[in-house]
Amino acid sequence: MQLYLLRHAIAEEPVAGQADRDRALVLEGRKKLKEILRLARQADTAISLILTSPYRRARETAEMVADLLATEAELLETSTLEPGSQTEAVWQEVRAQKAVDSIMLVSHEPLLSYLTAFLLNSPSLRVDFKKSALVRIDVEAFGAQPQGTLRWMITPKIASGS
Numbered sequence: 001m002q003l004y005l006l007r008h009a010i011a012e013e014p015v016a017g018q019a020d021r022d023r024a025l026v027l028e029g030r031k032k033l034k035e036i037l038r039l040a041r042q043a044d045t046a047i048s049l050i051l052t053s054p055y056r057r058a059r060e061t062a063e064m065v066a067d068l069l070a071t072e073a074e075l076l077e078t079s080t081l082e083p084g085s086q087t088e089a090v091w092q093e094v095r096a097q098k099a100v101d102s103i104m105l106v107s108h109e110p111l112l113s114y115l116t117a118f119l120l121n122s123p124s125l126r127v128d129f130k131k132s133a134l135v136r137i138d139v140e141a142f143g144a145q146p147q148g149t150l151r152w153m154i155t156p157k158i159a160s161g162s
Contacts (some may be wrong), residue, residue: 006105041069053081055108063075092110112127113126
C-alpha cells in the first residue's frame with residue numbers, strides 16, 4: 001500500500017471566539033498546496049481513498065487533493081486524524097483499509113511527524129513537517145508495528161524552487 005501523509009495548507013490565524021476546528025485555508029495556503037500537488041501529479045501519485053481530519057482546514061485541503069489530482073477517490077472524515085490523536089489509532093484505521101492500493105491521510109502536526117516515525121519504525125526520527133508538505137511511505141505488511149519504506153517527501157520550499 002502507498003500511504004501519502006499530507007499536512008493541511010496554511011489556514012487563518014486563530015481568532016478569539018472562533019473554534020480552532022473552523023479555521024479555513026487562506027489564499028497563500030491554497031497556492032502552495034497547488035504547487036505541491038503539481039509535483040505529486042508528476043510523480044504519478046494515484047489515490048484510492050482520502051482520509052481526513054474533520055477540521056475545516058484539513059477537509060478543504062483534502063477537497064483540493066481530490067480536485068487537483070483528478071481522482072475519483074472517496075473522501076472520508078475520521079476523528080483519528082484530529083490534532084492530539086494517537087499514531088496507533090491511525091495505524092488501526094489504515095489496517096482496516098488494507099485492501100486499498102493507496103490512501104492519503106490529511107492531518108495536523110505534531111501527529112504527522114509522529115506518524116511518519118511510527119510507520120518507519122524509527123521512534124527517534126524527527127520530521128520537519130511544514131504546512132502542505134507531502135510524504136509517501138510504502139507499507140507491505142499490516143502487523144501491529146508497521147515496517148514502512150520512505151519513498152519521497154515534497155516540501156513547499158522544494159515545490160516553489162526556492
